Structures are given as C-alpha cells and as structure tokens.
Amino acid sequence: MKKIFYVFSVFVLFSLVSCVTADNNSKKSADNSSKNAAIENILNRKSVRQYSDKKVEQEKIDTILKCAMAAPSGMNKQPWEILVVTDKEKLEKIAEIAPNASYSKNSQLAIIVCGDKNISERFWEQDCCAVTENILLAVEALELGAVWCMAYPSDERVAGIRSLFNLPENVIPLNIIPIGYPLTQEQPKQKYNADKVHVNNW
Known part of the structure; x- marks a missing residue:
C-alpha cells in the first residue's frame, strides 16, 4: 500500500512539475512571439499612397x-x-x-x-x-x-x-x-545596407 502511495505521489509531483514547465514554456513562447511580431511590424512598414473609401474606425x-x-x-x-x-x-x-x-x-x-x-x-x-x-x-x-x-x-x-x-x-x-485602408497591396522595401554600419570607428 505504501509503495502504491509512493508511486502515486511521485506521479502527482511529476505532473505538477510538467504543468509548471509547460506553462513557463508557453509564456516564453508567447513573449518571443510578441517580440517577433514587433520586429516584423517594423520591417513590414511601407509607404501607402492609395486608399479605399472605407472609413477608419x-x-x-x-x-x-x-x-x-x-x-x-x-x-x-x-x-x-x-x-x-x-x-x-x-x-x-x-x-x-x-x-x-x-x-x-x-x-x-x-x-x-x-x-x-x-x-x-x-x-x-x-x-x-x-x-x-x-x-x-x-x-x-x-x-x-x-x-x-x-x-x-x-x-x-x-x-x-x-x-x-x-x-x-x-x-x-x-x-x-x-x-x-490600402487600396493596393504594397510591399516593404529592403533598406538594410551593411556598408552603412560602422563599428568602433568609421
């Protein structure tokens, strides 16, 4: 009986640890996703000059x-x-x-x-x-x-x-x-130029 109780206790403890780990991993994943979304938004910004008739809420x-x-x-x-x-x-x-x-x-x-x-x-x-x-x-x-x-x-x-x-x-x-609201689907321009990066000196 003690052996069964011990095995059950270990199982419950393992389950709790797994849940906490999974929750932490989920939070980290969400945080990373949020950070990636912010970076993607910056890189996707583009100039839009044609608009639909739809009003902006x-x-x-x-x-x-x-x-x-x-x-x-x-x-x-x-x-x-x-x-x-x-x-x-x-x-x-x-x-x-x-x-x-x-x-x-x-x-x-x-x-x-x-x-x-x-x-x-x-x-x-x-x-x-x-x-x-x-x-x-x-x-x-x-x-x-x-x-x-x-x-x-x-x-x-x-x-x-x-x-x-x-x-x-x-x-x-x-x-x-x-x-x-954009009338046409514009694409962002690739503007990164490594030649414009200077490290520690010109």
Missing part, C-alpha cells in the same frame, strides 16, 4: 494617437500637438497647400504632427519625428496604410497649414500623414 484612431504619444522626448517635455483631420474639404485643401501630400484628398483621415517651440525650441523636431514613426508603426500594426509628407521647413506649406487650421505662431506643422 475611431477605436483605431484612438490607438494610433496613444501610440504616437508614447514616443520619447528630450527631457520628457512632450512638445507635440496633433491635428486629426477627417473633414473632406480640409483634406482636399491640404492637397492644394502641400502638393507632396496630394494623397490626402483620397484618404479618409490625415494626421498633422506639430511641435510647440515654446515648450522645446531645441528638440521639438526630433521629438515630433519620434511621434511620427510611432504613428507609422501603429498604422502598420492596424492593417492601415500611411505616408509621411513633409510640411516643415517649407515656409509656404507651414503658412498654408497654419492658416487653414488657425495654428498659433509657436506651433509648427512638421508633417502631414494621410491614413486609410
């Missing part, structure tokens, strides 16, 4: 904005201001002001990333570029498409955007990002 817009503001900033000053444009007339007007952002007239949404130089005159450009990259990666993850279109440092485009949206003088529109 508010939930996805909110997610994009949360990701945008998760960006790092110099001394954590967060000098960004973000314009969300869904008005079709204004989207068409953007295309007139900034011909390089003509894709906005066919998009359902555009985000204009602005910097407040009163908050960070020195770093607003870098900080807003970090915001922009987060937006582009969030767009990719949400199966949307977008393209980064320059506004600053073109005086004409900055003045046009400022006038259209009544921006104060201290707020500078860095770029315009048309966003929508």
Whole structure:
C-alpha cells in the first residue's frame, strides 16, 4: 500500500512539475512571439499612397494617437500637438497647400504632427519625428496604410497649414500623414545596407 502511495505521489509531483514547465514554456513562447511580431511590424512598414473609401474606425484612431504619444522626448517635455483631420474639404485643401501630400484628398483621415517651440525650441523636431514613426508603426500594426509628407521647413506649406487650421505662431506643422485602408497591396522595401554600419570607428 505504501509503495502504491509512493508511486502515486511521485506521479502527482511529476505532473505538477510538467504543468509548471509547460506553462513557463508557453509564456516564453508567447513573449518571443510578441517580440517577433514587433520586429516584423517594423520591417513590414511601407509607404501607402492609395486608399479605399472605407472609413477608419475611431477605436483605431484612438490607438494610433496613444501610440504616437508614447514616443520619447528630450527631457520628457512632450512638445507635440496633433491635428486629426477627417473633414473632406480640409483634406482636399491640404492637397492644394502641400502638393507632396496630394494623397490626402483620397484618404479618409490625415494626421498633422506639430511641435510647440515654446515648450522645446531645441528638440521639438526630433521629438515630433519620434511621434511620427510611432504613428507609422501603429498604422502598420492596424492593417492601415500611411505616408509621411513633409510640411516643415517649407515656409509656404507651414503658412498654408497654419492658416487653414488657425495654428498659433509657436506651433509648427512638421508633417502631414494621410491614413486609410490600402487600396493596393504594397510591399516593404529592403533598406538594410551593411556598408552603412560602422563599428568602433568609421
């Protein structure tokens, strides 16, 4: 009887250890999968310039904005201001002001990333570029498409955007990002170039 109890106890202990090990392995696998998904998302990002008529859901817009503001900033000053444009007339007007952002007239949404130089005159450009990259990666993850279109440092485009949206003088529109559901299936470009990597010296 003792022998049977001993064998049963060993079996239960082995089963518990196996379950814990399997659970840990499962968690590690999930963690690795999550990490791989983040890397794949970065490598799959591409510029999309043609969009369908399908509207971008508010939930996805909110997610994009949360990701945008998760960006790092110099001394954590967060000098960004973000314009969300869904008005079709204004989207068409953007295309007139900034011909390089003509894709906005066919998009359902555009985000204009602005910097407040009163908050960070020195770093607003870098900080807003970090915001922009987060937006582009969030767009990719949400199966949307977008393209980064320059506004600053073109005086004409900055003045046009400022006038259209009544921006104060201290707020500078860095770029315009048309966003929508892709009309065509674009492929990411292979941009890695080992010749541009320098280790310890030029």
